[in-house]
Amino acid sequence: MKNRKLLMIPGPIEVDPSVLRAIGEVTTSHVAPNFIECFGNSIELMRKIWQAPYGQPFIIAGSGTLAMDMAVCNLIEPEENALVISTGYFGERYKNILTTYGAKVTVLQAEIGEIVPLEEVEKELSSKDYKLVTITHVDTSTGVLNDPQPIAEIAQKYNTLTILDGVCATAGEISKQEEWGIDVVLTGSQKAIGVPPGLALFVVSEKAMNVWKNRKNPVQNYYGSFTNWLPIMKAYEERKPSYFGTPPVNLIRALEVSLNLINNEGIENRIATHLVYAKAFRKAIQKIGLELVPKKEDEAANTMSAIYYPEGIDGNQFIKGISEYGVILAGGLHSEIKTKYFRVGHMGAITKSDIVVTLSAIEFALAKQKYKLTIGESIGTFLENL
Amino acid sequence: MKNRKLLMIPGPIEVDPSVLRAIGEVTTSHVAPNFIECFGNSIELMRKIWQAPYGQPFIIAGSGTLAMDMAVCNLIEPEENALVISTGYFGERYKNILTTYGAKVTVLQAEIGEIVPLEEVEKELSSKDYKLVTITHVDTSTGVLNDPQPIAEIAQKYNTLTILDGVCATAGEISKQEEWGIDVVLTGSQKAIGVPPGLALFVVSEKAMNVWKNRKNPVQNYYGSFTNWLPIMKAYEERKPSYFGTPPVNLIRALEVSLNLINNEGIENRIATHLVYAKAFRKAIQKIGLELVPKKEDEAANTMSAIYYPEGIDGNQFIKGISEYGVILAGGLHSEIKTKYFRVGHMGAITKSDIVVTLSAIEFALAKQKYKLTIGESIGTFLENL
Incomplete structure (x- = not known):
């Protein structure tokens, strides 16, 4: 395999x-x-x-x-x-x-x-x-x-x-x-x-x-x-x-x-795709109750997302869980909130499928820590918004 | 091919x-x-x-x-x-x-x-x-x-x-x-x-x-x-x-x-091989009448050689000729003698065969410009001295 x-x-x-x-x-x-x-x-x-x-x-x-x-x-x-x-x-x-x-x-x-x-x-x-x-x-x-x-x-x-x-x-x-x-x-x-x-x-x-x-x-x-x-x-x-x-x-x-x-x-097409994927990804994340670090939608990046862990979620366990589902995500970098959020890159040559797999890993890693969500919900939201 | x-x-x-x-x-x-x-x-x-x-x-x-x-x-x-x-x-x-x-x-x-x-x-x-x-x-x-x-x-x-x-x-x-x-x-x-x-x-x-x-x-x-x-x-x-x-x-x-x-x-073995190849290469080059830029044998590098063109040899034509025989060599770099010599690297993962091919290309590129030499002579000298 x-x-x-x-x-x-x-x-x-x-x-x-x-x-x-x-x-x-x-x-x-x-x-x-x-x-x-x-x-x-x-x-x-x-x-x-x-x-x-x-x-x-x-x-x-x-x-x-x-x-x-x-x-x-x-x-x-x-x-x-x-x-x-x-x-x-x-x-x-x-x-x-x-x-x-x-x-x-x-x-x-x-x-x-x-x-x-x-x-x-x-x-x-x-x-x-x-x-x-x-x-x-x-x-x-x-x-x-x-x-x-x-x-x-x-x-x-x-x-x-x-x-x-x-x-x-x-x-x-x-x-x-x-x-x-x-x-x-x-x-x-x-x-x-x-x-x-x-x-x-x-x-x-x-x-x-x-x-x-x-x-x-x-x-x-x-x-x-x-x-x-x-x-x-x-x-x-x-x-x-x-x-x-x-x-x-x-x-x-x-x-x-x-x-x-x-x-x-075409650079304009390439960027437009980033904007579409990113917007749909943000909607997907929000659908399962997660909150972005950027406070306003139009001040949120389209190449990556910084996302707060929901209350009660242990960051290290979450990143480890994600890895067990076959995806590498990044922890926090900003010193003041380092342990409170994680980061997802969605830029360059990535595909819709890459994002689907990522959302799936996020859902399962959250569920493992007893976070309440309907499995598949973020994926549906992502695909509906493309 | x-x-x-x-x-x-x-x-x-x-x-x-x-x-x-x-x-x-x-x-x-x-x-x-x-x-x-x-x-x-x-x-x-x-x-x-x-x-x-x-x-x-x-x-x-x-x-x-x-x-x-x-x-x-x-x-x-x-x-x-x-x-x-x-x-x-x-x-x-x-x-x-x-x-x-x-x-x-x-x-x-x-x-x-x-x-x-x-x-x-x-x-x-x-x-x-x-x-x-x-x-x-x-x-x-x-x-x-x-x-x-x-x-x-x-x-x-x-x-x-x-x-x-x-x-x-x-x-x-x-x-x-x-x-x-x-x-x-x-x-x-x-x-x-x-x-x-x-x-x-x-x-x-x-x-x-x-x-x-x-x-x-x-x-x-x-x-x-x-x-x-x-x-x-x-x-x-x-x-x-x-x-x-x-x-x-x-x-x-x-x-x-x-x-x-x-x-x-083993780093000592790796270096010893460089010394053997380089010494044999220098002998080969000298055998066909070429002169090194370093004036003394023990002040000549074992990773590369800088070699003067013989009289009457056009450097640009020589490097071009070498390329036609399938080898890339470098021209001069030192401003004072830039057009008068060329450089050969013989370091790292190279093999005896790489050096044989290089010597062969040098011989043919020289012969093309009517330089007098016995084809194969430098190769023989190289292999005899290993």
Whole structure:
């Protein structure tokens, strides 16, 4: 019998079999013509999926946190002001990154499960000269979804650069980098992009590239410096060999395959499917009496859900029970409510069947702890709402 | 017919089929019990292969350059003195990394194809208070091999930390971190470790970890900071779940498989084989009148060879010709002699047959340009000398 569990955490996620085949292809040279074509093509596909026709894509070996780090260390200079709009754990992370590079950081902290009101953002941005503002599109720790568009509009009004942490969002949530005027949109390969972990991916606007070019101080980070990587990205796009650090050939081949899958499906269709599945999943969960961490429906992510355990349910036993039914879910991450909730990823190449199996495991794991529910009810609700 | 070329560059290299199968296994959670075991086991295997029983291993998503960067940014502080013993392109790189973090850098530059005499190293280290010295074990740009042991001995005498860039050496050249007293030995996954590119790998001595713990200034780099990664490495080794950035699950699974292959063979045997193959390969190359970039036999790497084109041979045509015979070799990398030489990798999981095919391609590509040689002569010399 097959003996593997369905991976339904908010990244890494289930990936398409063709992506796994691609990562296992025989490793070629980083300057072999077929790999140069693969890298160049991936850069071009990123522009389409990011909806950033004039942006500069970067593909770097590292985790999503490296993408967060690179966006900041290349754009901020010591003593400059930076604003963090925090909806959880990853807002806190941006504060730490900015502090490392000498920025003066102000954090607008949302209540757990809520977003920061736009008025507060505008009030803060108008109060002093902010170099940049960071927004977490979906905070993986709370499942809260920000709408980046109005924030970007305000930021442009005050001439502040915008960095959108799209780690749990890009290619799963509506995001229009060029149209919305966002300066950096970043993610990791293992989220809605649908590739195993190991790639930091981001696109930088022309405006932000100019800000970087006109820095007064050198970038305080070697591996993450645009100076080292920009010529490499340009060379691959021009289909020319080049070298700074050896690119992760197998992962980039897998990336090309997954970006092609998304592009062939159409990024708008791919995102629309996420919205439909997520809405139906939330209804299913609520039908059996569970409550989401995000307090409002339109502030709940479509790539993942953070869900409170009902009263009387032991979290460790629940996650263990889920695993016995063949599904891997994630526990809490936000320190203040860590033991009170769990997280489900529903992004990328997942199918309706994956969600049905997950709901079934949730039902049985709850029932095992004497939680009262009608078995099958959440599944019915999910399928009815597709 | 099979339609792929043999990859004989100094990294990425041919990897064992079992390693490719491992990288293509279905992605699991970074906190799933089987992955925690895989990560913990890889850390323990690194200590054996590095011959560093008390060292702290790190496994991070990134290229070998990230390993170089992390070694420096965690150990150096602004205004401290650092010495670079440079035998090519990668010595130059260390100068740039050290400068990024505010070090005062002195470079001892070897002539191309030579090493820096020990007397010069001692003279320099005795002249002022050096915090650290960097050594390139094998410079991939010149194929020059340093003997790290006597340098480490001198460095210890002057209480200077040693960083050994083992990117093109670790698991292919003799290296005894604990016995020699080297503070950091670093590499990338795609070299003699035998895994596709995408992992920065290094082991830090207890002494260096203490130096880091007692820093006066914070580390100027976020993604590369030991503060973020040390608890993760410790947790995985203790077989406990933890999270900072999502580890590249598939690459680490491949790493475990390759480290096991090396460990089962025995690191000493694995290295001895490299020495035998490399010596026979050099004799073969010299037999047909080609000259190595390293000027002395015992300063020539055993993981790769840098070889001058004979007079009258056009480099581009030669590399193209090699490719037509089904082998990928690398051109020059060192700016001063870039068009005058080529590079062959012979490390990791390669076989005698791979080298025979490579020699055959070299012979035919030379003959095509009217170079005078007896076809088969280098192959005979290689096999006779095994």
